[in-house]
Each structure stands twice: as C-alpha cells, then as structure tokens.
Amino acid sequence: MTTPRRTWLGPLASVAPLLIVLAAWQLASAAGALPKAVLPALTDVAKALAALIGSGEIFPHTLASLARAGIGLAVAVVVGIALGIAMARMRVVRLAFEPFLLLIYPVPKPALIPLFMIWLGIGDFSKIAVIALGCLLPVVTAAFNGARSVDEVLLWSARARGVSERRLLWRVVLPATLPQIATGVRTALAISIIILVSSEFLSSQEGLGYLISSYGGVGADDSMLAVVIYLAAIGYALDRLYLAALRRFMSWHAFAH
Amino acid sequence: MRYGAGANAVTALERIDLSVDRNEFVTIVGPSGCGKSTLLYLVGGFLAPSAGELLFEGAPIRGPGPERGIVFQRYSLFPWLTVAGNIAFGLEERGMRAAERERVVAEHIRLVHLEGFADRYPRELSGGMQQRVAIAQTLACQPAVLLMDEPFGALDAQTRRILQDELRRIWRRDTKTVLFVTHDVEEAVALGTRIVVMAARPGRIKEIATRDFEVREGEELEANPAFVALKLRIWRSVKEEVDAARSAGIPL
Numbered sequence: 001m002t003t004p005r006r007t008w009l010g011p012l013a014s015v016a017p018l019l020i021v022l023a024a025w026q027l028a029s030a031a032g033a034l035p036k037a038v039l040p041a042l043t044d045v046a047k048a049l050a051a052l053i054g055s056g057e058i059f060p061h062t063l064a065s066l067a068r069a070g071i072g073l074a075v076a077v078v079v080g081i082a083l084g085i086a087m088a089r090m091r092v093v094r095l096a097f098e099p100f101l102l103l104i105y106p107v108p109k110p111a112l113i114p115l116f117m118i119w120l121g122i123g124d125f126s127k128i129a130v131i132a133l134g135c136l137l138p139v140v141t142a143a144f145n146g147a148r149s150v151d152e153v154l155l156w157s158a159r160a161r162g163v164s165e166r167r168l169l170w171r172v173v174l175p176a177t178l179p180q181i182a183t184g185v186r187t188a189l190a191i192s193i194i195i196l197v198s199s200e201f202l203s204s205q206e207g208l209g210y211l212i213s214s215y216g217g218v219g220a221d222d223s224m225l226a227v228v229i230y231l232a233a234i235g236y237a238l239d240r241l242y243l244a245a246l247r248r249f250m251s252w253h254a255f256a257h
Numbered sequence: 258m259r260y261g262a263g264a265n266a267v268t269a270l271e272r273i274d275l276s277v278d279r280n281e282f283v284t285i286v287g288p289s290g291c292g293k294s295t296l297l298y299l300v301g302g303f304l305a306p307s308a309g310e311l312l313f314e315g316a317p318i319r320g321p322g323p324e325r326g327i328v329f330q331r332y333s334l335f336p337w338l339t340v341a342g343n344i345a346f347g348l349e350e351r352g353m354r355a356a357e358r359e360r361v362v363a364e365h366i367r368l369v370h371l372e373g374f375a376d377r378y379p380r381e382l383s384g385g386m387q388q389r390v391a392i393a394q395t396l397a398c399q400p401a402v403l404l405m406d407e408p409f410g411a412l413d414a415q416t417r418r419i420l421q422d423e424l425r426r427i428w429r430r431d432t433k434t435v436l437f438v439t440h441d442v443e444e445a446v447a448l449g450t451r452i453v454v455m456a457a458r459p460g461r462i463k464e465i466a467t468r469d470f471e472v473r474e475g476e477e478l479e480a481n482p483a484f485v486a487l488k489l490r491i492w493r494s495v496k497e498e499v500d501a502a503r504s505a506g507i508p509l
Binding site for chain 2: 151153154156157158159160161162163167171172175176178250251252253254
C-alpha cells in the first residue's frame with residue numbers, strides 16, 4: 001500500500017492544465033482574437049453563472065433534472081442487478097434477454113427518445129424510461145460478469161460451512177459481485193446525465209437541458225455556457241461523492257479511482 | 258474418478274482405497290498432478306466419484322457438509338466480512354444465537370492468536386494471518402474432520418513452520434481427525450501420524466507410512482534422526498514418481 005504524497009504541488013498540478021486553458025481563453029477574448037459570436041469571454045460566462053446561482057433561478061431546474069436522472073438510475077440499478085445475476089445463474093433467463101441487450105447496446109439511447117415520447121407521452125415518464133434504459137446496460141453487464149466470475153473456492157467454502165444452494169445467492173454471490181456492480185453503477189451515473197440532458201433538449205419546460213437549449217435558442221451564449229459548466233461541476237461532484245461513499249461503506253474492497 | 262468424456266477423458270484417480278480412523282492426522286503427499294487435491298475434494302463432497310464409494314461414519318458422502326470442514330490454499334475468506342464475520346459465517350448459518358456466537362468467535366480468535374484483528378478485513382491481513390483466519394473459521398464450525406488442501410503452500414518457510422506447530426498443537430488439544438494434502442515432504446512427515454504417498458497418472462496410492470515417534474512443537478526436526486530417516490524414505494518414494502513422470506515425457 002502506498003501513501004500518496006501530500007504537498008501543495010499535488011492538487012495544484014492536477015488542475016494546472018485546466019487553469020492554463022481558462023487563462024488562454026480569457027486572454028484571447030480580452031485581446032479581441034476570440035469574437036463573442038464564437039465564444040463569449042470567460043468573465044461573461046462567470047458573471048452569467050453567478051447571476052443564475054445568485055437569483056436562485058437555476059435551482060428548481062437542478063432539482064427537476066436530478067430527480068429525473070436519479071429515478072431513472074435507481075430503476076436501472078434495481079432491475080439491472082436482478083437481471084444480471086439471474087442471467088448469470090439461470091441459462092433460460094440469459095437466453096431470453098441476451099439478444100435484446102446486445103441489440104440495444106450499440107444504439108445511441110437519445111435516438112430512442114422520440115419513440116419513447118410517442119409511447120409514454122412527452123412528460124417525465126418517457127425521459128425517465130430512456131435514462132433507465134441507458135443506465136441498465138452497464139449495470140446488467142457488471143452484475144452478469146461479476147456473478148459469473150465468483151471464485152469457486154468461495155462457493156465451496158460456503159457450502160462446506162452449511163450454506164444451502166438457495167441461500168448461496170444472498171450469502172456469497174451478491175456480496176462477491178458488489179464491487180463490480182458498484183463500478184457499473186458509476187458508469188451508469190455518468191450515462192444518466194448524458195441522456196438526461198439530451199431528453200430535456202427535446203421537450204421540456206424545466207431542467208438543466210431545457211435551460212441550455214432555451215438560452216442557446218435566444219443567443220444568450222454566456223448563460224448557456226454557464227449552465228454547461230454548472231452541469232459539468234455537478235457531474236464531477238456526484239462522481240466524487242459516489243466514490244467517497246464506496247470507499248467509506250465498502251472499505252473491504254480496494255477501489256481504483 | 259474420471260474427468261471429461263470419450264477419448265478425452267482423463268483418469269484422475271484410480272483404485273483408491275483408504276480409510277481414516279478418528280483422531281488420526283493423515284497427510285497425503287505426491288507429485289503435482291497425482292490427484293491428491295481431487296481426492297480431498299471428493300471427501301469434501303465438492304466432486305462426485307465416477308465410480309466407487311465414499312463413506313463418512315458409514316454413510317455415503319453426498320455433497321459438502323459442515324461435519325467435514327475444509328481449509329483451502331488461499332483466497333477462501335469472504336472479502337466483504339471482517340475476521341470476526343468470517344469466523345462467525347458458519348455459526349450464523351447454523352442459527353447460533355448472537356451471544357453464543359460472539360463467545361465462540363472470541364475463543365477461536367484467541368486460538369489462532371489474532372487478538373486485536375477481529376475488525377480487520379482479509380485484504381488488510383498477511384497471507385499467514387489469512388490462513389489463521391481460515392483455520393479458525395473452519396474449526397469454529399466444530400467439524401468432525403478437518404480437510405486441508407495445501408493450507409500453508411503459499412506461505413514463506415518461517416510462517417509455514419510456525420503454523421505447522423500451531424496446527425499440531427490444536428490437533429493435540431482437540432484431537433480432531435485431519436486429512437492434510439501437501440506437496441512438501443517435510444511438512445507431510447512433520448504433521449502426519451500416517452503419510453500417504455501418491456503416484457501420478459493415474460493418481461493412485463503408492464504406499465502408506467506410519468510415523469511411530471512423536472514430533473514436539475518447536476522441535477529442531479533436522480536434529481531428530483528418526484525424523485530425518487523417515488523424511489528421506491518418503492522423499493525417495495516421491496522422487497521415484499517424479500522421475501517416472503519425467504521419463505514418460507510428462508513435463509513438470
């Protein structure tokens with residue numbers, strides 16, 4: 001086990017490339033080399049972001065978006081774990097679902113949004129359904145692969161200590177698969193935000209995707225970019241939070257970053 | 258015991274006839290590929306024999322059971338459970354009450370000298386400590402027979418010596434029946450009261466030696482002429498099999 005070096009240089013070094021690009025952006029705008037029509041100045045974007053947050057305007061949209069992504073992700077996690085493990089343990093389930101999963105796999109999920117709107121209406125339901133579908137695949141794949149690769153020694157060990165075939169699932173297969181599931185859910189978390197924004201572009205009265213498309217539509221490029229940056233920050237924070245939670249509550253496993 | 262089907266079938270074990278008495282410490286030693294682990298897995302009930310019969314206390318063995326505890330070479334602990342959780346695993350399955358369970362777990366942590374490590378996870382432990390936990394986990398279930406599949410095979414020589422001594426101490430104290438598989442001749446002689454030498458391809462019993470002298474904990478085995486003589490005898494017997502396999506063109 002290695003101890004990371006904790007110097008002031010460490011955190012700075014990791015954000016340095018980002019700071020250089022931002023500085024170049026601002027300098028180019030100030031020098032007039034970067035016209036507003038191409039890219040608004042960094043300071044203008046920062047002002048727009050401050051206004052969106054300061055006025056509180058952005059928060060109801062954030063809430064609406066996070067609710068959609070959260071519900072879609074939660075559905076995918078529950079269904080995905082059950083389906084993935086069932087596919088690994090029961091041949092008939094695998095035969096029944098594998099063709100569909102392989103078929104859905106290469107389809108860009110946002111392309112299905114119009115279809116889902118026809119079936120489920122233009123409200124939240126269709127958005128959540130597409131998010132759930134998109135998040136399902138990484139969770140199913142992780143649960144399936146994890147449950148199939150459970151070390152035989154662990155299964156033997158459990159059976160020799162009196163665990164019945166039926167209880168093996170709860171006592172060994174599910175906990176042994178958790179690290180892989182957790183990694184799959186992390187991928188799904190990122191996917192949920194991608195599909196969320198795409199779905200809110202198409203038809204929506206609120207949400208961060210709606211904000212981006214409506215500001216873009218009226219030429220308020222600084223506010224549009226401000227929401228994009230805000231969204232990136234939220235995505236990053238959620239990922240870090242998730243990883244921190246894993247390290248805290250699944251400390252028995254060594255997670256990579 | 259045969260693996261596979263048709264022309265590709267491999268006979269892993271042939272005409273094995275071995276009976277083990279209660280409280281015996283039987284070690285099984287032989288070249289790699291002689292099927293010694295397969296034999297142990299048959300007794301454990303993880304594999305079913307293609308021919309023949311396995312009896313435990315007169316009744317045929319059908320599948321694994323808590324009366325036959327097993328310790329594997331490595332990676333057999335449940336990584337999501339702490340040391341205490343691993344030791345309690347079989348006790349929970351049996352429906353033992355929490356207070357009683359805690360007492361048994363604490364007792365077995367002391368038995369394998371892991372005081373202070375109850376709340377650690379397996380990945381935080383050294384290989385030797387993990388095997389201590391595995392032994393405690395198995396003993397806590399009070400098996401009638403202890404099956405050990407090269408339990409110290411992945412450990413360094415020092416740790417192996419220490420754990421061999423501790424296992425002998427535990428065996429003497431509890432007088433358990435032990436079936437212990439190893440590829441290490443010295444280990445086989447140092448631990449076994451009876452030493453089964455196996456031959457390879459097909460796996461079969463070549464000879465069974467009885468150790469008619471005591472081995473004490475912490476004893477300098479190299480200074481014991483009886484030990485050295487028996488070890489040499491077993492070593493030659495095993496080496497014959499290794500040479501036979503090599504001259505038959507089977508790479509080792």
